Amino acid sequence: MVSLLDIIGPVMVGPSSSHTAGACRLGLLARGLVNGTPQKATLELHGSFARTGEGHGTDKALVAGLLGFRPDDERIRTSLQIAEQEGLDYRFEKTTLSDSSHPNTVRMTLERGDIHASLVGSSLGAGRVLVTEIDGYPVDVTGNFHTIALVAEDKKGSIARITSILADHDINIATLKLTRKQKGGDAFMVIECDDSPGEGVRDEIRSLDWVRWARRLDKVSGA
Amino acid sequence: MYRALGDAIRDAEGQGKSLWQVALERESEDQGRSIDDIRASLGRALEVMRSAIGDGMTGELRSSSGLVGGDAAKLFNDAAGPLADTPFRDILARALAVQEVNAAMGVIVAAPTAGGAGTLPAVLTGLAKARSIPDEKVIDALATAGLVGAVIAERASLSGAEGGCQAETGAGAAMAAAAATEMLGGTPSQAGHAVALTMQGMLGLVCDPLGGLVELPCVFRNATGSAIALAGIEMALAGIKFAIPADEVIDVMGEIGREMDVRYRETAGGGLAATPTGRRLAKERLYQIRRS
Numbered sequence: 196m197v198s199l200l201d202i203i204g205p206v207m208v209g210p211s212s213s214h215t216a217g218a219c220r221l222g223l224l225a226r227g228l229v230n231g232t233p234q235k236a237t238l239e240l241h242g243s244f245a246r247t248g249e250g251h252g253t254d255k256a257l258v259a260g261l262l263g264f265r266p267d268d269e270r271i272r273t274s275l276q277i278a279e280q281e282g283l284d285y286r287f288e289k290t291t292l293s294d295s296s297h298p299n300t301v302r303m304t305l306e307r308g309d310i311h312a313s314l315v316g317s318s319l320g321a322g323r324v325l326v327t328e329i330d331g332y333p334v335d336v337t338g339n340f341h342t343i344a345l346v347a348e349d350k351k352g353s354i355a356r357i358t359s360i361l362a363d364h365d366i367n368i369a370t371l372k373l374t375r376k377q378k379g380g381d382a383f384m385v386i387e388c389d390d391s392p393g394e395g396v397r398d399e400i401r402s403l404d405w406v407r408w409a410r411r412l413d414k415v416s417g418a
Numbered sequence: 419m420y421r422a423l424g425d426a427i428r429d430a431e432g433q434g435k436s437l438w439q440v441a442l443e444r445e446s447e448d449q450g451r452s453i454d455d456i457r458a459s460l461g462r463a464l465e466v467m468r469s470a471i472g473d474g475m476t477g478e479l480r481s482s483s484g485l486v487g488g489d490a491a492k493l494f495n496d497a498a499g500p501l502a503d504t505p506f507r508d509i510l511a512r513a514l515a516v517q518e519v520n521a522a523m524g525v526i527v528a529a530p531t532a533g534g535a536g537t538l539p540a541v542l543t544g545l546a547k548a549r550s551i552p553d554e555k556v557i558d559a560l561a562t563a564g565l566v567g568a569v570i571a572e573r574a575s576l577s578g579a580e581g582g583c584q585a586e587t588g589a590g591a592a593m594a595a596a597a598a599t600e601m602l603g604g605t606p607s608q609a610g611h612a613v614a615l616t617m618q619g620m621l622g623l624v625c626d627p628l629g630g631l632v633e634l635p636c637v638f639r640n641a642t643g644s645a646i647a648l649a650g651i652e653m654a655l656a657g658i659k660f661a662i663p664a665d666e667v668i669d670v671m672g673e674i675g676r677e678m679d680v681r682y683r684e685t686a687g688g689g690l691a692a693t694p695t696g697r698r699l700a701k702e703r704l705y706q707i708r709r710s
Contacts, residue, residue: 196419196448197419197568197571197572198419198445198448198449198568199419199441199442199445199456199460199561199564199565199568200445200449200456200459200460200564201568201571202529202530202563202564202567202568202571202576202593203459203460203463203527203529203560203563203564203567204459204463204527204528204529205527205528206462206463206466206525206526206527206528207525207526207527207528207532208523208524208525209519209520209521209522209523209524209525209526209532209535209632210481210520210521210522210523210532210533210631210632210633211532211533211632212528212531212532212533213577213579215523215532216528216532243579243630243684243685246630247629247630247631247686249704250482250483250629250630250631250703250704251630251631251632252482252523255523267525269524269525271523272523298579320531320576320577320579320580321528321530321531321571321576321577322528
């Protein structure tokens with residue numbers, strides 16, 4: 196559903212809603228996976244991100260997102276210098292991901308202390324983004340909501356158990372998407388929430404012995 | 419939000435309202451936010467738009483490649499042309515100003531996108547100044563603009579990579595046309611004709627920026643897009659009707675965009691980007707960015 200404020204917005208540092216604002220949001224989403232500014236980041240740029248990224252400040256915007264700056268933060272312009280001061284050791288590489296990848300795609304591999312994470316995300320235009328992979332697992336995260344992504348064994352009652360954990364923490368679910376490759380195989384769940392689930396919620400979900408993997412991402416766009 | 423401008427016009431005229439009113443009511447329902455809250459966000463957008471225009475008019479900004487910058491101030495300060503001392507000239511300068519700020523990594527409102535961000539603030543703030551229109555009315559007009567942009571996003575596209583420049587500055591001009599027509603006292607139907615009259619003049623426009631950068635011709639396309647929007651506003655307010663309804667003109671913009679060769683969709687493979695001078699400048703300037 197298109198919102199008026201998506202059209203009259205976002206307020207952003209130029210020059211490109213896809214190559215600058217969207218890139219910044221992808222950086223912010225990745226930052227959330229390691230709970231803060233990473234110490235090490237490898238950023239692999241695909242397609243148009245690799246070809247015209249420098250002129251659009253895509254490199255600065257991605258690093259700015261990793262530093263926690265939002266798309267309207269003028270520090271984006273000097274983010275590469277700020278990264279050095281903050282001890283963020285970043286490296287850019289050009290890569291070619293699969294043919295089906297969106298032209299504006301980045302893969303980020305991050306380290307912060309003993310936390311490791313990877314994310315593949317695309318900038319779709321007008322500042323909208325889509326994360327398609329986290330830690331090698333396929334997901335579908337827009338950043339418009341606080342999101343929990345998880346992979347669980349395909350078993351009865353799993354949705355009820357997880358939604359009751361969210362209800363216990365007073366978190367309202369906006370959307371819930373469940374997919375699986377085959378019966379009895381891994382079930383992939385993406386839950387978009389109106390309220391931000393804390394790390395306690397994520398840890399409670401992780402503690403379920405049939406949950407293989409779970410991540411939370413705070414929203415980076417929308418009202 | 420509405421998927422057809424025709425539906426919004428019918429609702430507005432049926433209830434004796436303006437397009438901005440039905441747009442704000444629908445947005446409030448869709449998003450679960452109060453109308454006051456939505457207007458406050460639009461008010462902040464207006465502040466950023468004005469501040470970008472002010473920054474651009476100083477004439478001191480340059481893009482990272484050095485290809486664009488300083489031209490808004492030339493237009494603003496030099497009264498040599500036939501439009502001297504008219505709102506028209508002021509609006510052209512404002513459009514250049516916003517896009518020069520954007521190209522220099524300054525703060526703008528992407529409305530509808532960063533590359534097409536000049537036309538809407540230029541037309542609305544320029545006309546508001548010329549006619550002493552209060553900010554509350556300009557904020558109303560932004561809601562009308564948002565409605566038109568949302569319809570274009572649903573029916574066609576707002577992305578140069580998908581639909582060429584007609585989808586970015588064309589959409590920005592159509593949004594500005596409807597918004598300003600209502601702001602100056604036009605009816606919802608007249609705002610619809612302003613969209614059609616403006617968009618028909620933007621159909622087929624390709625997205626061909628040098629080196630793929632949002633600089634050249636983007637900065638100037640926002641000024642010429644404003645000129646076409648002003649033509650649309652002037653005709654619509656005179657009671658001129660365009661026989662093809664706005665929704666159908668928007669649909670055809672989407673169709674042309676889908677048929678457009680990929681060279682003309684933001685890839686720098688065709689158009690001005692692929693001219694001998696365009697290629698040479700892009701190569702030199704990209705080299706300069708790498709060294710800076």
